[in-house]
Amino acid sequence: MAYLDGKRPHVVIERGTYQHIKMEAYGPDLRPVWKWFSKDDAPEFHHQGAHTLLAADVDDDGRDELVMGSGVIDDTGKALWCNRMGHPDVCYVGDIDPAHPGLEIFYGYETRQKTDGVCLADARTGRKLWAFQGPTRHVHSQGMCGDILADHPGQECYAGEAKGGDQYWLYTAAGKRLGDKDVAGLNPWALWWDADPQKEVLYGRKIRDWDGKTWADLGGLRRQAVVADVLGDWREELIASFPGEIRIYTTTVPATTRRPCLMLDRFYRTYVATSGSGYNTPPQHSRPFHFGP
Secondary structure (H helix, E strand, O other): OEOOOOOOOEEEEEEOOOOOOEEEEEOOOOOEEEEEEHHHHOHHHOOOEEEEEEEEOOOOOOOOEEEEEOEEEOOOOOEEEEOOOOOEEEEEEEOOOOOOOOOEEEEEEOOOEOOOOEEEEEOOOOOEEEEOOOOEOOEOOOOEEEOOOOOOOOOEEEEEEOOOOOOEEEEOOOOOEEEOOOOOOOOOEEEOOOOOOOOEEEEOOEEEOOOOOEEEEOOOOOEEEEEEOOOOOOOOEEEEEEOOEEEEEOOOOOOOOOOOOHHHOHHHHHHHHOOOOOOOOOOOOOOOOOOOO
16 A cells, blocks of 8 residues: 555555566556556666565655655556665664654565665655664564663664575664674564653563563464554553454553554554565554653
8 A cells, every 4th residue: 555646545466575576556446557667667776575565655746656666666556776786675664763854674585695785765865874884694574663661762773684594683773782692583573562751562472671670471472463543542552362352452551641653653554554465564554653651
């Protein structure tokens, strides 16, 4: 789902990750709006796809662009930019660094890189804001992006290697490396669960602070499906699938402040709507989520 005209949701269909990529957009009446094929329109996008397609207004014109991996397609169906670094397993777009204008994209590259395999890029231009200065072998799975530490502004970025690689990274939004250890596997999920401004982390069956305090043990949890503020209290619920069941887990911690429902942010709501396609990652938000009085 993407608001390609800035007013109405459109359906965007994409095929291709590791080779040529095709994309088609349909309006609210399901009539074709545009088609895009990397082989004909932008050969540099070959093998640049991620495991998901994300809608985000990266150029602040009120209309959504499409973050398809190592490049972005404009709302008009034209290529906006491509960094040609290959296929990223980790791909989050949001307001990750509040000190930087606009949106950012956190990348972790499956393709082997001599340098910059873990990096934060400006979503409007693709320019790297910071990067790991060293070789990477295979940055794998979803990684994590969320404000989990109170001592550093913005969101923290986490990723790790697999399939022959053994490195891990935890960065601040400004690019300071805080850790190099496996703390929560390759794909922890960050979500607002308790009453403070920092997110908690779903790792395995437990929801906990990054520093280790456990808030909930979900027992027989097998597969989480969606994180979203479906009850409207600014914390986030975890929707999970069980044999013959769909379960919704919600916090039991009383909120101490009143905040807007996260679904009021169009970017967040569109991110939730994308959750069923490709790698499922917790939704991001378009602007800093303020916790002042």
